Amino acid sequence: MKICVLALASVLAAWSAAAQQHEPARVGYTAVQAARENRDEPYFDTALGDVRNALEHLGYDTYRYLTSGSIRADYGQEAELELTDRYTLHVTPLSKERDGRIRAEIRVTKQRDERDEDGNPIRVNALRTTSRLVPGDELCLGAFDLDQGDLVIVLVMGAG
Amino acid sequence: MDRCRWAKTVEQWFDEGMTPDTPAARHAAQCASCVQTLAILEQMREGAQITARREAISNSQFPAFMEGIREGIEAAQAPAWHFNRLWTLSSVAAAALIASASLFAVFTGERGEVEGSVVESYSTDLENADVSSYSTENGTTTVWVTTAEEDLW
Structure with missing residues (x-):
């Protein structure tokens, strides 16, 4: 009886470990407008407190919060996140590595002013990268022309 | 050799200290069988005296002596089923541990040390x-x- 209970517990534990492989990945993002305004001290919007460390090395002196969010993305499925009226972030979790890192394809697309024959806006890949990310570590993407500054995106991935 | 009918009397005379000038003493002096019986009895007495030598326990040896007695008492009091159950539980626990570790290794694989995020392409x-x-x-x-x-x- 005891052996049966232990065997069942072992199977459940193994099933749980295997199930974690298929849990959606969590994608956290923060969009920032970075600019150089000749300040004596760098300025960070208060909403950027969590990502300030990831931005400080970029060399701008002004960092303004644009938008942020967190979504769950299934492996193999592209999640589309509109950041501004021109830029969209696309994240496709590809696999979860044995060491815990999440392999993902990340694109930042930019909408052109022109439209195609059907009148739809034309989008191009401003950046396309495939990376293996340590859950919780920040990936900084930039710099994309935006008004009087640059768009910078801080991306964090984790288990769903 | 046939046993002499005086044998029991002679044995008793031997046990009581071989008092001289008694009927048993006089018979023993003449009977070859009883002489042989007395020789055997004498050998047995000497052997018994050797083995009967008592070991003395000094004060310094006494704690160890008592510890040995206590261990003997406790071992005698411990029920056999207790050890059997302990062995059974230990075996089941070890088997479960090995099975769990094996399943974990099979399903999760060996995890290396994570060095950091890596950009494969851009x-x-x-x-x-x-x-x-x-x-x-x-x-x-x-x-x-x-x-x-x-x-x-």
Whole structure:
């Protein structure tokens, strides 16, 4: 009886470990407008407190919060996140590595002013990268022309 | 050799200290069988005296002596089923541990040490733009697009 209970517990534990492989990945993002305004001290919007460390090395002196969010993305499925009226972030979790890192394809697309024959806006890949990310570590993407500054995106991935 | 009918009397005379000038003493002096019996009895007495030598326990040996007695008492009091059950539980626990470790290794694989985030590839479709990648000391990985001229699109 005891052996049966232990065997069942072992199977459940193994099933749980295997199930974690298929849990959606969590994608956290923060969009920032970075600019150089000749300040004596760098300025960070208060909403950027969590990502300030990831931005400080970029060399701008002004960092303004644009938008942020967190979504769950299934492996193999592209999640589309509109950041501004021109830029969209696309994240496709590809696999979860044995060491815990999440392999993902990340694109930042930019909408052109022109439209195609059907009148739809034309989008191009401003950046396309495939990376293996340590859950919780920040990936900084930039710099994309935006008004009087640059768009910078801080991306964090984790288990769903 | 046949046993002499005086044998029991002679044995008793031997046990009582072999008093001289008694009927048993006089008979023993004449009977070859009883002489042989007395010789055997004498050998047995000497042997018994050797083995009967008592070991003395000194004061310094007494604690160890008592410890040995206590261990003997406790071992005698411990029920056999207790050890059997302990062995059974230990065996089941060890088997479960091995099974769990094996299943965990099979389903999760060996995990190496995570060095950090790695950028495998990067590119851009923007004209006159380059992409580079680097990591900072605080663990932030950066993929950066540098546009040499104003983006034509």
